[in-house]
Amino acid sequence: MVTFIVRRIIAGFFIVLGASFIAYMLTSFAGNPLESALNISNPTARQQRIRYVTDALNLDQPRIVRYWEWLKGIGGCFVGKCNFGNYTAPGTTGSVNDNLGNYLGVSLKLVSSATVLAIFLGITIGIVTALRQYSGFDYAVTFMTFLFFSLPVFWVGILLKDLVAIKFNNFVQQPAGPTFTLTWMLIIALFFGLVSFSLLRGGFLRRLGIAALVALVFGLLTWYVSASHWLLDPGFGIVVIAVLAIAIAFGITTLTAGVGNRRALYSALTTAVIGIAMYYPVLIFVRDDMSFLKLLMLLAIAVVVGIVVGYAFGGDDRGLNARTGAFTAFGVAVIIFIDRSMLAWKTYSQLTFNRPLATIGSSTPNLKGDFWIGVNDTFSHLLLPTITLMLISLAGHSRYARASMLEVLNQDYIRTARAKGLTERTVVMRHAFRNALIPMTTIVAFDIGGLLGGAVLTETVFGWRSLGYMFQQGLTNFDVNPVMAVFLVTAIVAVLFNMVADIAYGFLDPRIRVTSS
Structure with a gap:
């Protein structure tokens, strides 16, 4: 296993190296970084700006030499002296290193929360729909997942800002307090009743009775939340x-x-x-x-x-x-x-x-409070961007998990386990579930890199100062240094998690571990 990991690290190094060369060349051909400097009317200021941009990006050298100079700065990371270059966009100064750490932390906070929720909910929904194949719940989930999968990320984000954050903030500010109408109480109760009815097994009357009980419970809960104004002071x-x-x-x-x-x-x-x-x-x-x-x-x-x-x-x-x-x-x-x-x-x-649900930024400026106020502030700002990213990746996770589980359930060893008289829970959890996760590890590894890239649009919609902002500003101004910094981080994360997925195969399937050793 150690030899396998070392081989993957070496292969990953050369993959990132080759990808960075291609990305650098493409970015350098994307536009003229001196364009904004040439538009300066003052001759002295124009010449100073041209000289600064030329020196920062080594524009007086061939592109291959520029890449080599950039690569030498990145190579300093191995001795603790990283140099991602300087900003050259109008109105920006200083080193890319100054912002990369903070921006990376903000982006990883968003991507990690969306990834964890998408994996957990996606696999759970996928397994349940596989076990309830061709049920009403399966058809409903299939429709919703394909719907989410087809929606643009930026459109979902804008929609959530309007329908969730703004509407909720207006709702809790009502003079009479956040009160649900009878119509909404019935809609919520019927929704959960229908979900429970589609999930249950057994006779029609038994399923209908339990669904009615679930609908009654959620109807009463909605009434209590409305009557007590629970949303203003929850607990x-x-x-x-x-x-x-x-x-x-x-x-x-x-x-x-x-x-x-x-x-x-x-x-x-x-x-x-x-x-x-x-x-x-x-x-x-x-x-x-x-x-x-x-x-x-x-x-x-x-x-x-x-x-x-x-x-x-x-x-x-x-x-x-x-x-x-x-x-x-x-x-x-x-x-x-x-x-x-x-x-x-x-x-x-x-x-x-x-107006507790935030629609812009990653934190509330000048907010004063203890640790728990900070927790609520983080939750408020993470909620909508996380849901936006999660809904898009949730579709893929749930569909792959469903397909993987159905394939495993049709294997001979599953039929043998059932023929031996094992309970359905034992068959599903101990025999089928673990093997169904093997293909999912690859999907999750690829999706993490995709989420980090998709976060660029999401962070732009919600006004986050993070990797997405750095990448957008770099592309707009043909500034290669911040663009390559974001690309390098994304590439390393993608390669790293693909290596983690390969290692996870060995823990999920001992045959792979023995072969790799």
Whole structure:
């Protein structure tokens, strides 16, 4: 495996090198970087500008020499002295290095959040539609995924700004408070009722009864949110946290071991109860002087507690119990984190003049507040760009996951597993799901590079100062240095994640690991 990784690193180096040469040549032929300087009326200023741009881009040298000079600056990264060149666009000065780190962090924050959500939701939807093939849910999802896949990124972003952010901000500012009409309550209730009806199996009357119950529950929840003006001051509270924690325990156990495995179920339930009991102490602990490092520490402690509880229940498969407890602990920690973040939503909304959903920029200028205000600000600015990128890639992930799962379910070893009398959960989760993920690793690796490129349009629509802004400004002014900086980052990320995908094959399929070794 080590030899395989080394070979891939060497191959990736030469791929990036060759791609950078092609990109540099194409960018240098795209236009004249002296165009803006030639339009300056003052002769002295014009000559100074021409000399500055010429020196910065080595325009008095052949293109191959310019590329070599740029490459020498990039080669300095191996000794900790990166040099991506200087800006030459009108109104810009300084080194590209000065902004690249900050811009890269902003873009990666957006791309990572969109990628994680797209992978999780896409694979989940794809697997469910494969298991419910040719059902109403399958047809509806197929229609929606093809619709999202065909929509331009910039158009989706503009639409979300109007229909989600602006409409929501106006909604919460109503004199009577954010109140749903009876029509909207019925629409929301019927929507979730139809979704549950299409997902369920069994007789028509059984499915109809459960769907009606789900519709009633969501109808009552919508009425409560409207009557209590919950959107102005949201929060779960200990009762909802307890219900969600128990539901997570049962859900995780169903997926990992099955509720018939009592030791795994008790591990999950015990972990959930510990999480419920720690709700108020955690809120007190994170109230003041909170930081991202402390948040990671609490999450790690929660996962360790889940693992310890799983091992404490013993049995023949302590590892399975430990995984069940760890996943449950992670889920309970996430909902407690969401609840604590929502407790600061009212204050954050007041600081943003009761227009909490942002439509432009990656952060609110001059915003003052604690860690939780910052969390809400990050969520507010990430929400729409993340949904925009996620909807486009979600379509591809769900379709590939569905096709991969259907192919695996038709394999001989799956029919053998069913013939041996294994439960459907065991067949799907232990035999089919893992093998269905193998083709998805390639799709995800390619999609990350595509998302980083697609983020250029998304960041432009939402006015983010990030890699997209740097790339756009560079192209507009024929400034090769920022364009190549963005290209190099995108190329390295694409090659790196393709290598990670190849390594992941070995963990998903031991035959590949043995062959690569």
